[in-house]
Every structure is written in structure tokens, then in C-alpha cells.
Amino acid sequence: MTEIGSISPVPAPQRSHLAKRLSVLEAAAIVFCRDGFASASIELIAAEAQVSRQTIYNHYGDKEKLFVAVVKDMTERANAGIYTTLASFPDNPTDIEAELVEFAVRLARNCMCNRDCIALRKLIHAEGERYPELFAPWRQYGPERAWAAIAARFAKLHHAGHLNVDDPDIAARQFQALINADLYVGVILGEKPSEADLRAAAAAAVKTFLKAYGPAAATN
Structure with missing residues (x-):
């Protein structure tokens, strides 16, 4: 019996199912990126997420399904x-080179160099050849959608006379590859590019891109 004036201990708040699910995803991403798919275990992930093994099995079934969920x-x-x-793509540019450079800087900073893109690339390099089927969500929802979205905008710039693009899909892939060319190795090794690095990579990429696809390319 509790004495008058005493304070009963407050039970620790229980995490919701959604909170546990998100915690498991975050923990699994850490463990898979650190240890690889083969070496990762449900026990390690459960410890990282501070949940029971059974919680993971209840939410995801097994390690393969959890890995697929992490990739997705x-x-x-x-x-x-x-x-x-x-959303900041220059649809009606007054200076196509300058505006594409600014867009390329944003694309590199917000997308190519962000944590999730870097982690995905590392996972793909480490596990893609051995477990290609586990990357089905990435193949379905990943870079091809981004390429298609950029390609559609390049097609509009072509029709408006700002670019000379025969195949917008190829141009979109090359645009992203050019931006990534000077940043890729450092980012994979854990270096964070400076603003000057991002701007230099973007400027070089756009200069090369416009040599191939600028409006003057039609007469070359």
C-alpha cells in the first residue's frame, strides 16, 4: 500500500507500433551498411533498435524482407x-548555363551527397552482385524515376530552343553522371564536399553538358 504523500513510480512510456517499426528500419540500415547483409543478424538489429527479436519477426518476417524494406x-x-x-529546375531560363549550374549544385548537395543516397550506393556496391534480387525496390523506384523526371524537363527546354537534345533520357543520365564525376570517390570514402567543391563540380558538368546539348550544338 502506498503511503500518503509518497509518489508512485511512473511507468516508462511504451513505444507505438509505428515508432518501433521506424526504429527497426533505422537500426537495420545502420547494421546492414556497417556489417553487410550476410554478417548482419536479427539479434544485432534488435539490439541496435532496442526491441525484441520477435518484434522484428512480427513486423518483417525475416532478414531478407527486412533488407528489402530498408532499401525501399x-x-x-x-x-x-x-x-x-x-521543383527548382529552371523551366524558363534567361541564362541557361548559370541556372543549370545552380540547379546542379542543389542536385549534388540535396540528393547525390545526402546520407540515404550515399548509404544506398555503398549497399549496392557491397551486396548488389551477390543479392541483386534484394534491390528490386531500388531498381523500380530509384534512379530511373529521377532520370525520367529530369529528362521530361530537358525535353521542354529542347522544345523551347534552350537545348538541342535528341534523347532526353540519355541526356538526363549523362547530366547526373557529369555532376557526380568529381564528387563520387570522396563521398564514398566518407568525405563531405565543401560548397566550393559542389560548385566546381557543377560548373564543370554543365560546361561539358552544354558543349554536347546546348542550342549551338545543332550547327556543330
Whole structure:
């Protein structure tokens, strides 16, 4: 019996099912990126997420399904950054080179160099050849959607006379590859590019891109 004036202990708040699910996804991403798919275990992920093994099995079934869920979640988060950045694409440029450079800086900073995109690339490099089927969500919802969205905008610039693009899909892939060319190695090794690095990479990429696809390219 509690004495008058004493304070009963307050029970620790219980995490909701959604909170546990998100905690498991976050923990699984950490463990899979750190240890790889083969070495990761449900026990390690449960410890990282501070949940029971049974909680993970209840939400995801097994390690393969959890890995697929992690890839899908990371892809969706990465896509959110891409689509937010696409909203600032220069649809009606007055200076196509300067405005594409600014867009390329934003694309590199917000998308190519963000945590989820970097983690996904590391996972794909480490596990893609051995477990290609586990990356189905990334193949379905990842870069191809981003390329298609950028390609559609390049097509509009072509019709408006700002670019000379025969195949917008190829141009979109090359645009992203050019931006990434000077940043990729450092980012994969854990370096964070400075604003000057981002701007230099963007400027070089756009200069090369416009040599191939600028309006003057039609007469070359």
C-alpha cells in the first residue's frame, strides 16, 4: 500500500507500433551498411533498435524482407530530396548555363551527397552482385524515376530552343553522371564536399553538358 504523500513510480512510456517499426528500419540500415547483409543478424538489429527479436519477426518476417524494406525506405527518402530539388529546375531560363549550374549544385548537395543516397550506393556496391534480387525496390523506384523526371524537363527546354537534345533520357543520365564525376570517390570514402567543391563540380558538368546539348550544338 502506498503511503500518503509518497509518489508512485511512473511507468516508462511504451513505444507505438509505428515508432518501433521506424526504429527497426533505422537500426537495420545502420547494421546492414556497417556489417553487410550476410554478417548482419536479427539479434544485432534488435539490439541496435532496442526491441525484441520477435518484434522484428512480427513486423518483417525475416532478414531478407527486412533488407528489402530498408532499401525501399532509403530509396523513398532519397527520392523525396530529388523531387523537392526538381521543383527548382529552371523551366524558363534567361541564362541557361548559370541556372543549370545552380540547379546542379542543389542536385549534388540535396540528393547525390545526402546520407540515404550515399548509404544506398555503398549497399549496392557491397551486396548488389551477390543479392541483386534484394534491390528490386531500388531498381523500380530509384534512379530511373529521377532520370525520367529530369529528362521530361530537358525535353521542354529542347522544345523551347534552350537545348538541342535528341534523347532526353540519355541526356538526363549523362547530366547526373557529369555532376557526380568529381564528387563520387570522396563521398564514398566518407568525405563531405565543401560548397566550393559542389560548385566546381557543377560548373564543370554543365560546361561539358552544354558543349554536347546546348542550342549551338545543332550547327556543330
